Amino acid sequence: MERITTPELAQAFIDEQVAAVKAQVGDKKVLLALSGGVDSSVVAALLIKAIGKQLVCVHVNHGLLRKGEPEQVVEVFRNQMDANLVYVDAVDRFLDKLAGVAEPEKKRKIIGSEFIRVFEEEARKLDGIEFLAQGTIYPDILESDDGVKAHHNVGGLPEDLQFELVEPVKLLFKDEVRVVGKALGLPDNMVYRQPFPGPGLGVRCLGAITRDRLEAVRESDAILREEFAKNGLEGKVWQYFTAIPDFKGVGIKDGKRTYAWPVFIRAVNTRDAVTATVENVPFELLQHITNRITNEVENVNRVLFDLTPKPSATIEWE
C-alpha cells in the first residue's frame, strides 16, 4: 500500500474510509473514548465526517491531562465540529483513588482500571450503541503480536459490553495519521503533538500524587512547552516534559528562606522509545525556562535538567 505522505493521498484515504465506515455502521451508533491525543482525535474527526451525530465521543478528564487539553477537546470537537461529545469530569474520583499510592505500577493500574470503569458507566447510560471506535494504529498491532506491550486502547470492558470494533486508521503509521489529521482540519498542536502517556501527569508527579504538586507539574510543563514552541524546538524534539519528586529542598526568595520542590526537565530524542538520547538544549534557553518556572510556579525553588540517556534511565521517571 502506498504511504500517505501528501494532502491528496490523505484525501483519497479519507474518502475511502468515510465510505467504509458508512457501509460498516449503517444507521447505528458508535462510541469513542476521545483523549485528545493524535490517534483518537483523527478517528473522531473522520467519523464525524462519515456519520456525524451517530458518533458519541466520551472525553474523560482524569485530572492528569496537560494544561489546556480538556478545554481544547471541548472547543475543537463540540464547538467547532459540532460533535456529540460527553465530557466527564472525573478529576476528584481519580485523585481520591490515587491518594497515598506511591508505587508507579500501582498508580498505572488504578488509572487504567478507573478509566475503564468511568467509560463503562458512560457506555451503560447510552442506548443503542453497537460499535466501538478505536484509534488503533499499525505499530499497536505489531507490538501486540510481539507480546511486547499490551494493547493500550479500551480493552478490558466487561463481557456484556462487547462492541464490534471500528478502527479506520489501523493500517497507518503515526506520520500518516498526522497527514490525515491535517487534511481533516485538526489544529496543528493536536496533529503534531508529542507522545503523552496514558497515565498522563500521574507518572510525572512522582510518588504519591498530591494536588498541589500535580498543579506545579502542569504549570511547569506548560511553560516548558511554550518556550520550546517559541524557540523552534516543538516538532523537533521527540518528547519533553517536567516531573516533580516527592521531596523538598531549601532555597531563598526575596531574602526569605523557602522550602519547596525541585522541577526536573527532560527532553529526549528517539526513533522507537526503546533507546533515547538527550536533546542538546541551548544553555541560555534552559536558564530562561528556569527563571520562568521558579518565578511563575508556586512552591518551586529549583530546576534540574536530566542529562541521562535511555538506558540507563527510562524516558519517564516512573
Ligand code: XMP
Ligand atoms: P519509558 O519511560 O518506558 O517510555 O522509556 C517510553 C515511551 O512510552 C511512554 N510511556 C507510556 N505510554 N502508558 C502509555 O501509554 C504508559 O503507562 C507509559 N509509560 C511510558 C513514554 O511517555 C515514552 O514515550
